Amino acid sequence: MTVSDEGLDTQVVIVGGGPVGLITALLLARWGVRTKVLERRTAPSPLPRARALTARSMEVLRSLGLEERVRAVALPVEVTGRHYYFGRSLTDPDFRRLARSRASRQTEASAVPPAICTQDRLEPVLRTAVRGTPAITLLTGVEVTAVTRHGDSVEVGYRPVGSGPALSSRASYCVAADGAHSLVRDALGIRMSEPEEASHNLNILFEAELNPLLEDRRSAIYFLDSGEVHGYVMPGDGGRRWLFNQILDGPYRPGADDTDRCADAVRRIIGAGGPAVTVVDRQRWTGVSRLAERFGAGRVLLVGDAAHVVTPFSGIGLNLGVQDACNAAWKLAGAVGGWGGPALVETYGPERRAVAAWTIDEDRETMRAARPADPAQGAGTGPASNDQAGLGRWSAWYGRMLERRNDQGLVFGYHYDSTAVLPDGTPPPRGDDPFGEYVPTGRPGHRAPHTMVEPASGARLPVADLFGPWFTVLAADAAPLGPCEALHGASGLPPLRVHQVTSADPGTDWTELYGIAKDGAVLVRPDGHTAARYHSLPADFAAVLRRDLRRLTDPPQGAQR
Numbered sequence: 001m002t003v004s005d006e007g008l009d010t011q012v013v014i015v016g017g018g019p020v021g022l023i024t025a026l027l028l029a030r031w032g033v034r035t036k037v038l039e040r041r042t043a044p045s046p047l048p049r050a051r052a053l054t055a056r057s058m059e060v061l062r063s064l065g066l067e068e069r070v071r072a073v074a075l076p077v078e079v080t081g082r083h084y085y086f087g088r089s090l091t092d093p094d095f096r097r098l099a100r101s102r103a104s105r106q107t108e109a110s111a112v113p114p115a116i117c118t119q120d121r122l123e124p125v126l127r128t129a130v131r132g133t134p135a136i137t138l139l140t141g142v143e144v145t146a147v148t149r150h151g152d153s154v155e156v157g158y159r160p161v162g163s164g165p166a167l168s169s170r171a172s173y174c175v176a177a178d179g180a181h182s183l184v185r186d187a188l189g190i191r192m193s194e195p196e197e198a199s200h201n202l203n204i205l206f207e208a209e210l211n212p213l214l215e216d217r218r219s220a221i222y223f224l225d226s227g228e229v230h231g232y233v234m235p236g237d238g239g240r241r242w243l244f245n246q247i248l249d250g251p252y253r254p255g256a257d258d259t260d261r262c263a264d265a266v267r268r269i270i271g272a273g274g275p276a277v278t279v280v281d282r283q284r285w286t287g288v289s290r291l292a293e294r295f296g297a298g299r300v301l302l303v304g305d306a307a308h309v310v311t312p313f314s315g316i317g318l319n320l321g322v323q324d325a326c327n328a329a330w331k332l333a334g335a336v337g338g339w340g341g342p343a344l345v346e347t348y349g350p351e352r353r354a355v356a357a358w359t360i361d362e363d364r365e366t367m368r369a370a371r372p373a374d375p376a377q378g379a380g381t382g383p384a385s386n387d388q389a390g391l392g393r394w395s396a397w398y399g400r401m402l403e404r405r406n407d408q409g410l411v412f413g414y415h416y417d418s419t420a421v422l423p424d425g426t427p428p429p430r431g432d433d434p435f436g437e438y439v440p441t442g443r444p445g446h447r448a449p450h451t452m453v454e455p456a457s458g459a460r461l462p463v464a465d466l467f468g469p470w471f472t473v474l475a476a477d478a479a480p481l482g483p484c485e486a487l488h489g490a491s492g493l494p495p496l497r498v499h500q501v502t503s504a505d506p507g508t509d510w511t512e513l514y515g516i517a518k519d520g521a522v523l524v525r526p527d528g529h530t531a532a533r534y535h536s537l538p539a540d541f542a543a544v545l546r547r548d549l550r551r552l553t554d555p556p557q558g559a560q561r
Contacts, residue, residue: 010036010137011336013156013171015144015184017041019050019119020304020321021177022126022138026064027325029135030469031333036169037130038158042141044127046281047205048118048236048243050318051075054411055110056447057322059464059528062112069125074117079238081218086391086398088226089271090213090233096391097219098401109412109438110450111462116220118236119318142167147174147187147300154299173332173345174300177321180290182306188297192309195288196364199311200248201231204262205281207240213274224269225392228252233269241280244269245312248284256284287311289360289367295349301328308356314363316410323527324352330469330526331420334553339494341554347418355414362410362435369400408438415445419555420525422532422548426515442514444533448474448524451513452504460504467528470495471549475521475537476511477502484542493549494526523548 017039087095146157154174176184222233231246254261290309304321334340431437440449488496523532
C-alpha cells in the first residue's frame with residue numbers, strides 16, 4: 001500500500017539539478033517515484049569542475065543504463081594517460097611522472113573501470129536522460145525561496161530567477177542537492193563544521209595546441225611550479241581545451257577579470273616557446289573541507305556538497321555525492337511506496353555521514369601536503385634537490401602520492417552500521433592501510449564484493465549486474481531456498497529477487513569470498529551493500545527472510561545503532 005498523495009503535486013522535490021541531484025532523480029524514477037527537480041541554471045556550467053568518476057560511481061551509472069553514454073563523452077586514456085606529472089612547466093626537461101594505481105587491482109575490485117568525464121560533459125548526458133524519464137519534471141532557471149516542513153509533507157517555494165510569480169511545490173520528501181552554499185541547509189538551521197586553512201584558487205579555462213608538447217609526458221594531471229605561478233593543468237576536451245587551476249598563494253596573482261594576466265599566467269606554466277593561449281572562462285574559488293552536523297531533518301535530506309565539501313585535491317567530492325544518492329534513493333522509495341517505515345529514512349544520515357567524515361579527514365591530510373610547510377616555499381623556492389627534480393613546492397605532495405597512489409580502501413572499503421544492516425557478530429576485516437587497501441568481504445554493511453557469477457540462466461556476468469531497485473538474495477547451489485521467491489510483491493515488503501548462482505571463473509568460489517557455506521546465502525540491499533548474511537540456511541528460510549526484510553525496512557524509531 002502506497003502513502004497517500006492527496007494534496008501533493010509530486011512525491012519528492014529535489015533542490016539542485018547538478019550531477020548529484022539528477023542522479024538522485026534517475027535512481028528514484030527506477031522505483032516509480034515521481035520527482036520535481038528545481039535548478040537555478042538554465043545550462044550546464046561551461047567549466048569542467050569535477051571530472052573523476054570512481055568505479056563505484058560508474059557502477060551506479062551502469063545500473064541506470066548510462067555507462068556507455070558517459071564513456072562516449074569521457075576523456076580516453078590516450079589523452080589523460082595514467083600518470084601524474086611534476087615540473088616547472090609543461091616543457092620542463094627535468095619533469096617527473098608518477099604512475100597511478102595499478103589497473104590489475106582495479107579489475108579485482110570491480111568489473112566497471114573508472115572514468116575521467118568532466119562535469120560540463122557529464123551534465124548534458126544526465127539532463128538528456130532526465131528529460132526522457134516521464135517520472136521526472138526538470139525545471140531550470142528557477143530559484144528556491146523557502147522550505148517549509150509540515151507534519152507529513154514539505155513545501156518548497158520557488159520563482160523564476162530574477163523576477164516572476166511565486167510558485168510552490170508540495171511533496172512527501174525534499175532532497176537538498178543545492179551545493180556548498182545550500183539554501184535548504186541554512187533554512188533547516190544545520191551548521192557546517194569550521195574549515196581548516198583555505199586554499200584560494202583561480203580556474204582558468206583556456207584553449208591552446210598543447211598536445212604536440214606532451215607526446216612523451218601524457219598525464220591525467222600536470223602539477224606545475226614556474227617559480228611565480230603554480231597550480232595544475234588538466235585536459236578539458238581532449239583537444240585544444242584545458243583547465244589551469246592556479247593556487248593563489250604565490251607572488252603572481254591575476255584577477256579573475258584580467259584576461260591578459262590570466263593568459264600570461266598560463267603561458268608561464270606552459271614554458272618558453274609554447275603555443276598561443278586563448279582564455280575562454282575563469283572563476284575564483286576557495287578550497288575547503290567541511291561537514292554538516294546532520295545530513296537532514298525530518299523529511300528533508302542533504303546530499304552532495306550540501307552535506308559535505310571536499311577539495312578537488314581528493315578527486316572524490318562528486319563521487320561522495322553519487323553514493324549519497326544511491327543510499328538515499330531506495331530508502332525514500334520505501335517510505336513513499338509504503339514498504340519502508342520512517343526510521344528507514346533516518347538511517348541515511350548516520351550511514352553516509354560516517355563515510356564523509358573519513359573522506360574529509362583524508363582530504364585535509366592531502367591539503368596539508370599540498371601546502372608548503374614554510375611560507376617561503378610558496379613561490380617555488382624549496383630545497384635545490386627538489387627544484388632540480390622539477391618538484392618545487394610540490395615536493396611534499398609528491399611524497400604523499402608516492403605513499404598513496406592507490407585509494408581502493410576509500411573507494412570500496414567503507415561500510416555501514418545502522419538498523420538497515422543486520423550484523424552477524426563478525427568484526428570488519430583489518431588491513432595495514434585502510435585508505436589504500438581494499439579487503440573484499442561479504443560481511444553485513446560492506447559493499448557486496450565483485451565476482452563473476454552464473455545464475456540459473458547460465459549467462460556469465462558481474463554479480464553487481466544482478467542488483468537493482470530491489471533486494472537481492474544470492475544463494476549457493478545447495479541452499480534450501482523454499483518458497484522465498486513468493487515474497488516478491490508481498491504486502492508491506494520491498495521488491496525482492498532471488499538468484500542461485502555459481503562462480504563463473506575457474507579457481508574462484510564466491511561463497512568463500514562472501515563467507516558463507518555451500519548451503520548459505522546473503523541478502524543484498526538495493527545500493528549494493530550486504531544487508532544480512534546466512535552462513536547456512538534454515539529449513540524455514542522464507543519465514544526468516546520475511547522477518548528480516550521487515551526488520552531492515554521498518555525498524556522501530558529511535559532504534560539506531
